[in-house]
Amino acid sequence: MSIRHRRISAISISPSLVARTIGNRVKSVTKARTTAKVTTAESITARREELVAFYECYENFVECVCDAAQYGPLTRLEDSYTRNRSAALDKLNALGQWARAFVRLEGKSEEIIDPFSELFAPENLADFLHSDDGLSIERITLTREALNLYGEHLRQLAARIS
Amino acid sequence: MSEQETQLPKEPISVYAMMSMMLEQMTELSWSKMGLRPDPITGEMAPDLGEAKAAIDLVSHLATALDGQLDEEDRKKIHSIVRDLKINYVVKSKEAHS
Numbered sequence: 001m002s003i004r005h006r007r008i009s010a011i012s013i014s015p016s017l018v019a020r021t022i023g024n025r026v027k028s029v030t031k032a033r034t035t036a037k038v039t040t041a042e043s044i045t046a047r048r049e050e051l052v053a054f055y056e057c058y059e060n061f062v063e064c065v066c067d068a069a070q071y072g073p074l075t076r077l078e079d080s081y082t083r084n085r086s087a088a089l090d091k092l093n094a095l096g097q098w099a100r101a102f103v104r105l106e107g108k109s110e111e112i113i114d115p116f117s118e119l120f121a122p123e124n125l126a127d128f129l130h131s132d133d134g135l136s137i138e139r140i141t142l143t144r145e146a147l148n149l150y151g152e153h154l155r156q157l158a159a160r161i162s
Numbered sequence: 163m164s165e166q167e168t169q170l171p172k173e174p175i176s177v178y179a180m181m182s183m184m185l186e187q188m189t190e191l192s193w194s195k196m197g198l199r200p201d202p203i204t205g206e207m208a209p210d211l212g213e214a215k216a217a218i219d220l221v222s223h224l225a226t227a228l229d230g231q232l233d234e235e236d237r238k239k240i241h242s243i244v245r246d247l248k249i250n251y252v253v254k255s256k257e258a259h260s
Contacts, residue, residue: 059241063248069252137252141249
């Protein structure tokens with residue numbers, strides 16, 4: 001047998017072993033993809049739940065502020081403001097990095113830099129009304145739009161994975 | 163009495179069904195009185211913020227009264243409508259005072 005043939009024999013691997021190796025590799029890749037898919041789906045579901053939870057206290061906060069614009073800082077509105085602001089800030093820690101990516105500041109007032117933080121900055125309702133620089137509604141519009149866009153983004157991600 | 167009338171099912175009127183209808187009508191009227199939609203009768207813009215406020219307050223009260231009768235999805239929709247109305251009313255009020 002020539003050297004070339006001997007080398008080929010030396011390095012040849014039985015077909016069954018080749019098949020098992022390729023098969024294992026395909027299985028492990030498929031398993032990795034499935035695991036990644038499940039993990040991604042779980043993460044998207046978790047993010048959607050975070051958004052829903054935040055949106056509820058955010059909308060209550062917005063309604064409270066709008067009522068106060070008409071009726072002033074009534075006690076029940078002050079209580080609602082404190083409760084919903086606290087809940088929203090707590091949830092904003094996790095959600096903020098995602099939601100802020102969807103804020104569209106183009107064409108808006110230059111004084112607005114981070115509408116989420118600015119909206120929740122005043123510690124009580126009386127301070128909110130007192131410190132209103134006329135841009136609160138614009139901040140509400142920006143944050144609402146960002147939350148809707150983020151929600152749509154998550155819906156599309158979930159649809160792609162399923 | 164016509165044949166059609168005799169065939170109509172006779173059920174007691176539902177207060178909640180009436181309230182839902184009123185809520186829809188007052189919502190439309192709220193948008194109209196804020197000058198964001200034409201008047202349903204004349205087809206022209208006829209803003210009146212005083213009447214808008216009354217309409218929005220009524221929508222808010224009706225939403226509260228209907229809260230227990232609605233499923234989660236409808237409840238969220240109606241609350242969203244109320245908030246949209248209130249936000250737009252604040253915007254229009256500020257425009258009127260500036």
